[in-house]
Amino acid sequence: MSKHTLATVWLDGCSGCHMSFLDMDERLVELAEHFDLIYSPLVDLKTYPEHVDFALVEGAISSTDDEAKIKKIRAHTGVLIAMGDCAITGNVPAMRNPYSAKEVTDRAYFENASAQQQLPTIYVPTLLKTVRPIQEFVKVDYYLPGCPPAADTFHAFLTGLIEGKPVDVSALTRFGA
Amino acid sequence: MSPAPAVDIKTLTIDGKEVSARAGQTILEVARENSIAIPTLCHLDGLSDVGACRLCMVEIAGTPKLFPACVATVEEGQVVTTSSDRLKKHRRTILELLFAERNHVCSVCVANGHCELQTLGQEQGLTHIRLPYRNPKLEIDGSHERFTLDQNRCILCTRCVRVCAEVEGAHIWDVMGRGIDSMVITDLHQPWGESACTRCGKCVQVCPTGALFDKSKVGSPHPKYPEFLPALQMMREQQ
Numbered sequence: 001m002s003k004h005t006l007a008t009v010w011l012d013g014c015s016g017c018h019m020s021f022l023d024m025d026e027r028l029v030e031l032a033e034h035f036d037l038i039y040s041p042l043v044d045l046k047t048y049p050e051h052v053d054f055a056l057v058e059g060a061i062s063s064t065d066d067e068a069k070i071k072k073i074r075a076h077t078g079v080l081i082a083m084g085d086c087a088i089t090g091n092v093p094a095m096r097n098p099y100s101a102k103e104v105t106d107r108a109y110f111e112n113a114s115a116q117q118q119l120p121t122i123y124v125p126t127l128l129k130t131v132r133p134i135q136e137f138v139k140v141d142y143y144l145p146g147c148p149p150a151a152d153t154f155h156a157f158l159t160g161l162i163e164g165k166p167v168d169v170s171a172l173t174r175f176g177a
Numbered sequence: 178m179s180p181a182p183a184v185d186i187k188t189l190t191i192d193g194k195e196v197s198a199r200a201g202q203t204i205l206e207v208a209r210e211n212s213i214a215i216p217t218l219c220h221l222d223g224l225s226d227v228g229a230c231r232l233c234m235v236e237i238a239g240t241p242k243l244f245p246a247c248v249a250t251v252e253e254g255q256v257v258t259t260s261s262d263r264l265k266k267h268r269r270t271i272l273e274l275l276f277a278e279r280n281h282v283c284s285v286c287v288a289n290g291h292c293e294l295q296t297l298g299q300e301q302g303l304t305h306i307r308l309p310y311r312n313p314k315l316e317i318d319g320s321h322e323r324f325t326l327d328q329n330r331c332i333l334c335t336r337c338v339r340v341c342a343e344v345e346g347a348h349i350w351d352v353m354g355r356g357i358d359s360m361v362i363t364d365l366h367q368p369w370g371e372s373a374c375t376r377c378g379k380c381v382q383v384c385p386t387g388a389l390f391d392k393s394k395v396g397s398p399h400p401k402y403p404e405f406l407p408a409l410q411m412m413r414e415q416q
């Protein structure tokens with residue numbers, strides 16, 4: 001049987017969704033019979049593959065780098081799944097939105113820095129004016145809310161995908177779950 | 178010839194079910210008496226109704242208009258529909274507007290798991306908000322010794338205003354401003370801690386979200402117990 005290719009992506013989130021994904025424990029072995037994890041913080045590949053069947057995206061869009069990444073992911077992915085509240089609502093990263101990006105960086109790199117007060121300019125992408133959910137940038141095929149979605153939620157959802165019978169997500173999880 | 182009935186009885190249909198009601202009853206009351214669920218948010222048993230949230234909208238045959246079931250009264254021969262694709266669409270949109278209007282960050286909210294807005298969102302199948310979030314900068318009033326008002330979570334249902342005025346009789350809560358700038362305030366917009374608040378906590382118990390909360394509950398589950406209202410009402414009527 002040919003396997004589906006799977007990617008997991010970590011944008012502006014705390015990696016809690018990835019942790020919860022791993023909490024599927026021994027069920028991951030059974031899922032590995034259906035999915036080949038080809039791109040993820042958990043594998044070595046550095047560039048997004050030409051084509052991925054399913055991508056689980058954690059985190060909101062906060063910087064120019066996140067924005068470029070999500071557009072690239074969309075272009076090279078069959079089914080894009082927004083994983084967790086940060087990807088879907090902005091959640092905790094978006095709590096900076098009532099303030100300007102400058103107020104935020106001033107607070108982090110100047111007011112609260114006791115040494116080397118300076119704004120990093122190389123390797124660190126520029127913050128967008130506000131943190132936005134991924135559906136404001138690209139088309140999303142499925143939403144899996146939760147902070148993080150529970151391991152059981154992941155399992156039921158992914159099993160539904162394999163069987164071609166998408167589950168009713170609201171029966172499993174909600175914002176803040 | 179039968180004698181005229183002592184009470185004015187109306188017969189109507191709700192979701193295809195024949196029901197009877199007393200004249201003056203609301204569609205919501207009659208539906209609930211007949212185990213027909215209509216989602217509500219600003220309505221609370223024991224308080225007057227204001228028709229603020231519009232979640233309880235129903236269809237009545239013969240008119241394209243929608244009616245808020247919590248304030249619309251029954252009529253003879255009415256044919257009411259409480260659930261349809263059109264109503265679902267409107268209810269969903271109302272909830273999305275509420276989520277997008279202020280900052281409802283469920284994961285870090287004191288009411289997480291005990292919030293009527295969150296529960297309704299789940300019940301109505303809301304997995305994401307299709308509107309851009311407004312992310313306004315709003316006040317948090319922590320001046321009261323026991324309670325906090327967090328405007329980020331307020332949905333302007335006015336339950337707090339009504340319970341304070343109608344049940345506690347203190348009327349320290351009110352709504353200031355218009356439209357999107359409307360805010361609940363204490364006294365004439367004085368800090369809650371310096372207001373004429375009687376510290377009874379009824380507003381906290383009726384608030385459907387994390388907008389009003391008990392400071393001692395931060396970091397632990399904070400269920401609310403609005404069921405005290407009908408019980409209190411019954412006791413007062415017996416006196």
Ligand code: SF4
Nearest residue numbers: 331332334335337384
């Ligand atoms: S503070 Fe709570 S009870 Fe008062 S209007 Fe806002 S949401 Fe309703």
Ligand code: FES
Nearest residue numbers: 228230231233247
């Ligand atoms: S419950 Fe009827 S309008 Fe809010």
